[in-house]
Amino acid sequence: KLSTIPLAVRTTCPYCGVGCGVTAMAQPDGSLAIAGDTEHEANRGRLCVKGAALGETLGLDGRLLQPALRERGQLRDASWDEALDRVAAGFARAIAQHGPDSVALYVSGQMLTEDYYVANKLMKGYIGSANIDTNSRLCMSSSVAGHKRAFGEDIVPGCYEDFELADMVVLTGSNTAWCHPTLFQRLVRARELRPQMKIVVIDPRRTATVELADMHLPIKPGSDAWLFNGLLCHLARQGRADRDFIAAHTEGLDEALAAAHDTCGDLQAVARACRVDPALLLAFYDAFAATTKVVTAYSQGINQSSSGTDKVNSIINCHLLTGRIGKPGMGPFSLTGQPNAMGGREVGGLANMLAAHMELEDPAQRAAVQTFWNAPRIAQRPGLKAVDLFRAVEEGRIKALWIIATNPVVSLPDADQARRALAKCDLVVVSDIVAGTDTNAYADVLLPALGWGEKDGTVTNSERRISRQRSFLPAPGAARADWQVLCDVARRMGFGGFDYQSVHEIFDEHARLSAWRNEGATARMFRLDGLAGMSRRDYDELEPIQWPVTRGKDGKPRGAARLFGDGRFARPSGRARLVPVLPRGPANLPGDDYPLALNTGRVRDQWHTMTRTGKSPRLAGHVPEPFIDMHPQDALLYGVREGELARVTSCWGAMVARVAHGGGIARGSLFVPIHWSGQTAAHARVGAVVNPAVDPLSGEPEFKHTPVRVEPF
Numbered sequence: 001k002l003s004t005i006p007l008a009v010r011t012t013c014p015y016c017g018v019g020c021g022v023t024a025m026a027q028p029d030g031s032l033a034i035a036g037d038t039e040h041e042a043n044r045g046r047l048c049v050k051g052a053a054l055g056e057t058l059g060l061d062g063r064l065l066q067p068a069l070r071e072r073g074q075l076r077d078a079s080w081d082e083a084l085d086r087v088a089a090g091f092a093r094a095i096a097q098h099g100p101d102s103v104a105l106y107v108s109g110q111m112l113t114e115d116y117y118v119a120n121k122l123m124k125g126y127i128g129s130a131n132i133d134t135n136s137r138l139c140m141s142s143s144v145a146g147h148k149r150a151f152g153e154d155i156v157p158g159c160y161e162d163f164e165l166a167d168m169v170v171l172t173g174s175n176t177a178w179c180h181p182t183l184f185q186r187l188v189r190a191r192e193l194r195p196q197m198k199i200v201v202i203d204p205r206r207t208a209t210v211e212l213a214d215m216h217l218p219i220k221p222g223s224d225a226w227l228f229n230g231l232l233c234h235l236a237r238q239g240r241a242d243r244d245f246i247a248a249h250t251e252g253l254d255e256a257l258a259a260a261h262d263t264c265g266d267l268q269a270v271a272r273a274c275r276v277d278p279a280l281l282l283a284f285y286d287a288f289a290a291t292t293k294v295v296t297a298y299s300q301g302i303n304q305s306s307s308g309t310d311k312v313n314s315i316i317n318c319h320l321l322t323g324r325i326g327k328p329g330m331g332p333f334s335l336t337g338q339p340n341a342m343g344g345r346e347v348g349g350l351a352n353m354l355a356a357h358m359e360l361e362d363p364a365q366r367a368a369v370q371t372f373w374n375a376p377r378i379a380q381r382p383g384l385k386a387v388d389l390f391r392a393v394e395e396g397r398i399k400a401l402w403i404i405a406t407n408p409v410v411s412l413p414d415a416d417q418a419r420r421a422l423a424k425c426d427l428v429v430v431s432d433i434v435a436g437t438d439t440n441a442y443a444d445v446l447l448p449a450l451g452w453g454e455k456d457g458t459v460t461n462s463e464r465r466i467s468r469q470r471s472f473l474p475a476p477g478a479a480r481a482d483w484q485v486l487c488d489v490a491r492r493m494g495f496g497g498f499d500y501q502s503v504h505e506i507f508d509e510h511a512r513l514s515a516w517r518n519e520g521a522t523a524r525m526f527r528l529d530g531l532a533g534m535s536r537r538d539y540d541e542l543e544p545i546q547w548p549v550t551r552g553k554d555g556k557p558r559g560a561a562r563l564f565g566d567g568r569f570a571r572p573s574g575r576a577r578l579v580p581v582l583p584r585g586p587a588n589l590p591g592d593d594y595p596l597a598l599n600t601g602r603v604r605d606q607w608h609t610m611t612r613t614g615k616s617p618r619l620a621g622h623v624p625e626p627f628i629d630m631h632p633q634d635a636l637l638y639g640v641r642e643g644e645l646a647r648v649t650s651c652w653g654a655m656v657a658r659v660a661h662g663g664g665i666a667r668g669s670l671f672v673p674i675h676w677s678g679q680t681a682a683h684a685r686v687g688a689v690v691n692p693a694v695d696p697l698s699g700e701p702e703f704k705h706t707p708v709r710v711e712p713f
């Protein structure tokens with residue numbers, strides 16, 4: 001009933017990490033008009049086509065509206081009491097019989113910060129295991145690990161305005177035009193106003209983003225660290241090192257330079273490793289060296305790699321060497337994929353993090369969190385990261401698994417393994433807004449959740465900006481907020497500490513925890529002191545603000561656009577670290593049986609597994625069906641034809657889609673979008689094909705490089 005909307009509501013888009021402000025307005029005919037929020041600094045009134053179509057995705061067809069329980073193989077509707085009792089009893093039984101590490105939560109960057117906070121508190125503080133991981137593991141965990149190694153804390157130093165102030169923007173491993181569209185529009189506009197601004201795109205594919213580029217380096221897939229190590233050497237050789245900044249604010253320069261020189265000191269060798277024209281490579285290096293205001297933005301093309309953390313640090317090293325960080329128009333910048341990947345990190349939603357950026361492996365910080373939560377126990381060691389977690393489920397080490405707001409049977413690498421794991425698990429609980437996902441087919445308990453427009457809370461975007469997602473629709477059917485359901489289960493398991501009456505109370509606790517014992521040599525930069533103690537009304541009216549948030553002299557919350565401008569970093573020494581990087585290629589290489597390298601990613605108008613964007617005919621019109629993009633000569637070589645069905649097979653699985661050309665892909669590679677599902681033999685669920693190799697530090701899977709073969713279907 002859209003006519004129940006009270007005038008216009010300011011909220012935040014639920015899709016990508018740009019985190020655009022959205023205004024939702026009820027129309028006289030009962031429909032919903034969506035517009036960009038002109039007051040929101042992230043997008044200043046702009047929306048991409050996905051955000052603009054939000055009103056078309058809110059219908060209740062296909063929604064999960066009632067709890068359900070599986071009995072004798074069939075799902076039947078159930079009351080909340082029955083469903084919650086089943087979940088609480090199942091988790092309690094597994095813990096009693098096999099210990100706290102026999103249960104797990106697998107959550108999502110789609111969740112609001114308050115939902116995430118409660119999930120993490122339940123798992124790490126009350127159950128006493130760190131077996132809570134998130135689909136953000138698949139997205140940006142290499143950036144988290146890289147930030148922590150370099151800065152001591154998971155911090156994005158800059159803000160979107162830096163893209164407009166820079167004289168050169170390097171976009172590497174990021175199809176920004178399609179995956180962060182309104183930020184890309186800001187870049188387009190900035191270049192119109194200052195045509196001298198240079199844009200460099202580093203990407204094996206000739207994506208839509210390349211259309212704006214002054215320079216495109218179509219590097220060999222996986223060779224990024226060679227390229228940035230080579231850049232580090234070039235900058236040092238050209239005398240571009242900022243000696244004062246290095247001496248006062250960094251450590252590790254000699255080791256990082258030695259590693260770079262050993263592997264990438266020769267430009268010709270780097271050009272061969274990256275398979276780019278040496279003259280083009282030199283032109284890029286010279287332009288980078290000559291330009292002080294440089295932003296290097298990176299996304300899944302860097303992160304989703306078995307050496308993703310090293311790639312992140314190879315980029316950060318170049319900015320630390322030149323002191324180009326924390327100042328207007330310069331710095332490394334991680335573009336997060338999901339709407340609340342950052343908020344999840346802040347509350348410790350990853351298996352190797354605690355809460356409020358505190359360290360799980362630091363006994364003093366563990367004790368601080370346990371005291372603050374008044375928790376009976378606290379996880380003593382990192383939990384299982386996503387890929388390992390599903391392996392543990394298949395091996396029977398995890399007996400009860402609760403999946404919230406994500407669809408791992410489609411989205412995980414080696415996704416058929418996830419299916420096998422769920423089929424074997426004693427208790428699979430799924431909280432979702434959609435009834436019929438590939439994952440729900442394996443649920444023993446289905447719990448209906450609130451969707452966008454119905455749920456209430458906060459999200460944090462790629463530039464650390466916390467924004468409110470506000471509810472403006474009634475809860476449909478029996479659906480409930482995730483935080484309420486988590487609290488209900490916690491209370492049934494006998495735990496105190498979960499008597500919240502509202503999201504405001506949860507946010508306040510989160511803000512207070514961020515400041516709890518946060519002082520001295522190990523003080524953290526993540527803090528929300530300025531938002532602690534807010535009234536309910538202030539929370540409801542909270543304007544978007546970038547953390548860290550303190551209070552100004554006027555008593556009002558004050559955010560921070562940039563960090564590290566004073567040269568102070570979050571490591572115990574107060575210095576940033578240049579990390580030695582020894583480049584290494586993908587874990588699995590093409591060979592005789594699987595001669596092509598599969599790359600996966602998004603298309604412009606769809607989101608994740610299409611449970612929402614798939615409802616909009618307008619969005620479906622852009623790319624109506626899955627495809628296999630490949631070079632025409634490769635198609636000829638392997639006997640497949642444009643427009644006809646082909647099968648892509650790897651060691652791990654197979655999928656089927658139509659062959660397409662024109663995606664700007666080099667010979668030897670394929671590109672397949674991630675959005676489509678399916679259980680039949682002719683499905684287009686590309687996750688089933690993707691190899692499960694992960695980065696040893698971050699645990700992020702290598703979605704960008706799986707050896708495959710292609711053949712007619």
Ligand code: SF4
Nearest residue numbers: 013015016020048051
């Ligand atoms: Fe903005 Fe991203 Fe939503 Fe598009 S999908 S409106 S760019 S937040």
